[in-house]
Amino acid sequence: SQFKLRFLPDLNTTVEKYRSEGKKVYGLTLGDMTWDQYWYSNRYDLSKYLITIKSVDLPIFNCTGNHDNNPYCADDWQAEQAYKDIIGPTYYSFNLGNAHYIVLDNIQYINTGASQGTIGKRNYNKKLTEDQLSWLKKDLATVTDKNAPLFVAMHAQLYANPTSLPQKNTISMSGGSTLVNYLKEFTNAHVITGHTHINYTIEPSDQLIEHNIAAVCATWWWTGKNGYANNHICKDGSPGGYKIFSINDNDVKWLYKGIKEEESKQFRSYDLNQCHITAEAFAPESTEAEMGAYSDTYGTKNNKNEILVNVWGYDPEWKVEMTENGKPLEVTRVVAKDPLHIISYEAKRLNVGATPTADFVSCATAHMFKATASNATSTIEIKVTDRFGNTYSETMNRPKSLSCSMK
Incomplete structure (x- = not known):
């Protein structure tokens, strides 16, 4: 069903x-x-x-x-x-x-x-x-x-x-x-x-x-299970979905389409100041020790004013840009786990007394990008350009909270 x-x-x-x-x-x-x-x-x-x-x-x-x-x-x-x-x-x-x-x-x-x-x-x-x-x-x-x-x-x-x-x-x-x-x-x-x-x-x-x-079933349907996160997210933070290839003679183009998402949705942004994953906040029926085994770097409060952007369709021909008050920020590609998936799968499983299945826990991914803002409340403009010249953008108003319902 x-x-x-x-x-x-x-x-x-x-x-x-x-x-x-x-x-x-x-x-x-x-x-x-x-x-x-x-x-x-x-x-x-x-x-x-x-x-x-x-x-x-x-x-x-x-x-x-x-x-x-x-x-x-x-x-x-x-x-x-x-x-x-x-x-x-x-x-x-x-x-x-x-x-x-x-x-x-x-x-x-x-x-x-x-x-x-x-x-x-x-x-x-x-x-x-x-x-x-x-x-x-x-x-x-x-x-x-x-x-x-x-x-x-x-x-x-x-x-x-x-x-x-x-x-x-x-x-x-x-x-x-x-x-x-x-x-x-x-x-x-x-x-x-x-x-x-x-x-x-x-x-x-x-x-x-x-x-x-990534899979149409995302994390094997888990995050959409009744009583869980009510979202549809893969282990790397991508939405569950499929890829669309457009072929015209010898010309091939493609994009990843998240289920129930517009084709223009190609990334998600995080205000890392707000990505502090604790049992108290996300798995109150569990313990801090149990949650700490899965929270990765997000188990420690981050006050560095960092922005993290997950670009699931990324390849080396893409470009990721961030600006603060019109000033370009230095953007660095990083390997990281997606915080939304951690609270959508691992935290939800722990909260019902279940051990997260190893095959389904959050995995490190290299389609992550990080920049550092000058303060905790400035607005960040994010622009992502794919290899075909299509642009995707977001005005990120901070603080931006971490929750299972975030886009």
């Missing part, structure tokens, strides 16, 4: 908007269309997903993820059989307009301890098998226009989330180096991945870019 309420109406509105502009619209999932543990406990398997997604009026191409494997099978081939029976092949390619699309399966499902009636550990490797790489090489050889857009979609990320600056681009998947080598002859290649529930962009060359795209 949460899937229908949050994601489907928003996507249908987007589809209608672009169709009204005379554009053809297609959808591509990046896996985890179901939740493997619910196949049997909630009787929601891939066939139920197909029924749900029919309410979206557009052709959809699917990519398999780790949660789309049968949790009763401890063998990759057998575990993906339900996907092949219900959805289709786990890797394939197709053309739309000038662009060539390749969908891969980079989840090698291990699922230690599984048997009929018993769910295994659901462990897996992020890997492209030799058979798949051999097929991929042959498929790429059929693409004669090396300057045309080429999209390679798979569930798990090719490059790891960069959490140090200067940014290091580290391949995090077996077979990833081979894939990158295969793509070197293409000048307009895009790798599209998911899995992480966060946004980040890796551009190892001027010919290749990876878009690791």
Whole structure:
């Protein structure tokens, strides 16, 4: 029900908007269309997903993820059989307009301890098998226009989330180096991945870019759960959502669309003087010691008049500017956790006596930017310009409080 309420109406509105502009619209999932543990406990398997997604009026191409494997099978081939029976092949390619699309399966499902009636550990490797790489090489050889857009979609990320600056681009998947080598002859290649529930962009060359795209379910629906934060936020502070690619001949543009957000919403700002996360303020049923384990740097009161801006679609071609009374402030890219996610997930879980699940807690992200104002109450003008020249702005009136309802 949460899937229908949050994601489907928003996507249908987007589809209608672009169709009204005379554009053809297609959808591509990046896996985890179901939740493997619910196949049997909630009787929601891939066939139920197909029924749900029919309410979206557009052709959809699917990519398999780790949660789309049968949790009763401890063998990759057998575990993906339900996907092949219900959805289709786990890797394939197709053309739309000038662009060539390749969908891969980079989840090698291990699922230690599984048997009929018993769910295994659901462990897996992020890997492209030799058979798949051999097929991929042959498929790429059929693409004669090396300057045309080429999209390679798979569930798990090719490059790891960069959490140090200067940014290091580290391949995090077996077979990833081979894939990158295969793509070197293409000048307009895009790798599209998911899995992480966060946004980040890796551009190892001027010919290749990876878009690791956050999830429509955000932190697995947690922050929108009844009695929780009543928002929809990912582990890196991005709103739950999806990325829109606009392709005109060989020209490719994109933006991230938060669910129930305008396309112009591309960042969120924080007055760090007001971002003091304590149990008293955000988890009164917990303890300061428990909250302190998750509050990160925000557990200590900050009086430095610093501004933090989270730009979830950021890549090195973007520009972030801040001014105070017309005077430009020095803006520095930093690695940090998003304070709104901490109070929306970790604090809310602690407040009901639950331990935050490690996979869902706030993660460090490098799409953060910091500047220091001259005092605690001045108004800050924030201007963000993406790589295509689109600008997004905010007049930040301070003090700006931290709350689960903030935008």
